Amino acid sequence: MNDSIDLAPREPRGVLGTLDELLRQPRAGFARARAGMPVRAWTLRAIAGTLGCWSLYGAGSGFFAGGWQIGLAAVKAPLIVAGSALLCVPSLYVFGLLAGAPLTRARFAVTLTGFVGMLALVMAGLLPIEWLFSVSTQSLAFVVWLHLALWTIAMIFGTRFLRAAMPEVPTGALMLWIALFCLVSFQVTTFMRPILWREPNAAILAEGKLFFLDHFKQALR
Amino acid sequence: MTTMLGRLLHRGDELLSHILSDRPLGRTLAELTLLMAVSAAGYGLVLGMWHGTRLAAYDAIKLPLVLVLTSTFTVAFSWIAAQALNVPLRFAQVAVLTFLALAAAAVALLSLAPIAWFFTVCAPAPSSATRMTHNALYLMHTTFVGACGLTGTRTLWHAMTRLGRARSTLRRVYLVWVLGYAVVGGEVAWALRPFVGSVSPKFPVVFLRQDALQGNVYEFIGRDIVPYFWSRRRQ
Numbered sequence: 434m435n436d437s438i439d440l441a442p443r444e445p446r447g448v449l450g451t452l453d454e455l456l457r458q459p460r461a462g463f464a465r466a467r468a469g470m471p472v473r474a475w476t477l478r479a480i481a482g483t484l485g486c487w488s489l490y491g492a493g494s495g496f497f498a499g500g501w502q503i504g505l506a507a508v509k510a511p512l513i514v515a516g517s518a519l520l521c522v523p524s525l526y527v528f529g530l531l532a533g534a535p536l537t538r539a540r541f542a543v544t545l546t547g548f549v550g551m552l553a554l555v556m557a558g559l560l561p562i563e564w565l566f567s568v569s570t571q572s573l574a575f576v577v578w579l580h581l582a583l584w585t586i587a588m589i590f591g592t593r594f595l596r597a598a599m600p601e602v603p604t605g606a607l608m609l610w611i612a613l614f615c616l617v618s619f620q621v622t623t624f625m626r627p628i629l630w631r632e633p634n635a636a637i638l639a640e641g642k643l644f645f646l647d648h649f650k651q652a653l654r
Numbered sequence: 655m656t657t658m659l660g661r662l663l664h665r666g667d668e669l670l671s672h673i674l675s676d677r678p679l680g681r682t683l684a685e686l687t688l689l690m691a692v693s694a695a696g697y698g699l700v701l702g703m704w705h706g707t708r709l710a711a712y713d714a715i716k717l718p719l720v721l722v723l724t725s726t727f728t729v730a731f732s733w734i735a736a737q738a739l740n741v742p743l744r745f746a747q748v749a750v751l752t753f754l755a756l757a758a759a760a761v762a763l764l765s766l767a768p769i770a771w772f773f774t775v776c777a778p779a780p781s782s783a784t785r786m787t788h789n790a791l792y793l794m795h796t797t798f799v800g801a802c803g804l805t806g807t808r809t810l811w812h813a814m815t816r817l818g819r820a821r822s823t824l825r826r827v828y829l830v831w832v833l834g835y836a837v838v839g840g841e842v843a844w845a846l847r848p849f850v851g852s853v854s855p856k857f858p859v860v861f862l863r864q865d866a867l868q869g870n871v872y873e874f875i876g877r878d879i880v881p882y883f884w885s886r887r888r889q
Contacts, residue, residue, distance in 0.1 A: 642777060
C-alpha cells in the first residue's frame with residue numbers, strides 16, 4: 434500500500450480505472466475527499482466495479498454445482514456483501530466518530546466503498562483458484578472451507594485498508610468491527626441460502642429460519 | 655436532540671469545553687438524557703423483539719430506565735469520590751459527564767441495532783427446543799451492551815484528560831466511577847429482567863418479575879453460578 438499520496442490526485446476514468454486506482458493508490462480517494470473534491474462519481478464507479486467483481490466471484494462459486502446455480506450465485510454474492518455492509522454501516526460510522534475519526538460524509542463514503550472494493554478486488558484475484566477447486570471436487574465441505582479461507586485472505590487486505598483509512602480508531606476496536614462484519618456476512622449468507630449447492634427443483638431461497646452455525650454444521654456434515 | 659447527537663459525534667471537543675466551563679448545564683443535561691433515552695429505547699425494541707411486540711415495548715421502556723437509574727444511583731458517589739480524590743468538579747458537571755458517557759454508549763448501541771435486528775429476525779421462534787438460540791442471542795446482546803459501555807467510558811476518559819490533573823489521579827477517579835457504574839448497572843439490569851425473555855414456560859413475558867427485588871445479581875452468582883461451575887469442574 435502506497436502511503437506517500439497526500440496531494441489530491443486526478444480522478445481516474447471509468448470503472449476499471451477506479452478499481453485500478455483503489456488497488457495501486459488506495460489513499461487517493463481520501464486525499465480527494467480531504468481536499469473537498471466531489472467523490473460521488475468515484476464512489477458510484479467503485480460500487481459498480483465492486484458489484485461486478487462480486488458477481489464474477491459468485492459465478493465462480495456456482496461452478497461447483499454448475500447449471501443455473503452459476504447465475505444464481507452470481508446474483509446472490511453481491512447481495513450478500515451489500516446486505517452485510519448495509520447492516521454494519523451505522524456501527525462503523527458511530528464507533529469511528531466516537532473514536533475521534535473526523536469522518537465527513539465524503540470521507541466515510543470513500544472509506545466504506547474502498548473497504549468493500551478492496552475485498553472484491555482480492556476475491557476477483559482469487560477467482561481462477563476458486564474456479565479450479567470448485568470444478569475439481571464433489572465435496573461440499575471442502576468448498577465451504579475453501580471459501581472461508583479465501584474470505585479470510587480478503588479480510589486481511591480489507592482490514593489493512595480500513596486501518597489506513599481510519600488511523601484514529603484503535604486497532605483492537607477495528608478488529609472487533611471486522612469480526613462483527615464477518616459474523617454478519619455469515620448470517621446473511623445463511624439467509625440467502627442455498628448458494629453453493631441446490632437440490633434439483635428446490636426453491637431459489639430456502640424457507641425457515643436458521644442460525645449460521647447450524648447452517649455451517651449442515652454444510653460440513 | 656439531533657443537535658446534541660451532532661455535537662456528541664462531530665463536535666465532541668466543543669461539547670467537552672462547554673461541560674468543563676462554568677456555564678449552567680441544565681439544558682445540556684436534559685438534551686443528553688433525551689438522546690440517551692431515545693437511543694436506548696431504539697435498541698430496547700430490538701432487544702425484546704425475539705419474544706414478540708410486548709417484550710419489545712417493555713424493553714423500549716426498561717433499557718433507558720436501566721441507564722437513568724444507574725446514573726441516578728451513582729452520581730452522588732461519583733461526585734464525592736471526585737472531591738475526595740482531588741478532582742474538584744461541580745455536582746452538575748459530574749452528572750453531565752455521567753450522562754455523556756451513557757449517551758455515547760446508548761448511541762453506539764443504537765448503531766448496532768440493525769445487526770441485532772437481523773440476527774433476531776433470522777432466529778427460530780422461542781420454544782423449549784431453541785435454548786441454544788436463546789443463549790446465542792443473550793451472548794450477542796451482552797457483548798454489544800458491554801462493548802458499548804466501554805465505548806461510553808472511553809468518551810468519559812477523553813473528557814477527564816482535559817481536566818489538567820495528573821494522569822494517575824484521573825485514572826483513580828475514572829476507575830472508581832466505572833466500577834460504580836458496572837456494579838450498580840449489573841444489579842439494576844438484574845432487577846428489571848427479563849430483557850431477552852426465557853424459553854422456559856415457567857417464566858412468561860412480564861414487565862417485572864415478582865421476585866425482582868428478592869436477592870440480587872451478586873447473590874445469584876455466588877449462590878447458583880459459582881457452585882454450578884465448581885461442581886462441573888469436580889465431575
